[in-house]
Amino acid sequence: MVFYAALDQIYHGKHPLKKSTTEILKETQEKVYGLPYVPNTAWQLRFSHLVGYGAKYYSYLMSRAVASMVWKQCFAQDPFDRAMGERYRREMLAHGGGKEPILMVQGMLQKSPSVEDFVDALVSDLDQDFETFIMDS
Incomplete structure (x- = not known):
């Protein structure tokens, strides 16, 4: 996901030295993604998220x-903690779409x-995903 976000930022930012989208890809x-580029491919031309999707991708x-x-602070130690479950229902679920998301968080x-905090949470998850990938390989 971070790779697609980085690619999107490059494509829609200031273009470096008249390179093709495939060269940029x-x-x-090679810098960001764990898998090598496959020569003579241009999958970005069929990946509709890079055009018309806008900032929704980053959500x-x-x-x-x-x-x-939320998981790490409230549920990791005890996923069945009743008090945390009640707080989750009260603070996050009870409002439907009627309260600003940041206020619920x-x-x-x-x-x-x-x-x-947001960056640390993402980096921590990516590190954990990578460790899981290595262990499962």
């Missing part, structure tokens, strides 16, 4: 960070998360 994939990263923070975490 190859360079970015996945934000959702993952929030879910990670603040209520659940009992603090206002910083940008660093």
Whole structure:
């Protein structure tokens, strides 16, 4: 997911030295992604998320960070903790779409998360995913 976000930022930012999208894809994939670029492919031309999807793509990263923070702070030690379950119902679920999401997150975490908190949550999850991938390989 981070790879696609990085690629999107490069494609829609200031273009470096008149490179093709395939050249940019190859360079970015070699820097950011765990799998090598396959020569003579241009899958980015058929990947519709890179065009017309806008900032919605990044909401996945934000959702993952929030879910990670809530899990680690509230449920990791005891997923069946009744008090945390009640707080989750009260702070997150009870509002439907009637409350600003950041206010629900603040209520659940009992603090206002910083940008660093979101980044730390994503990095931690990526590290954990990588460790799981290595162990399963």
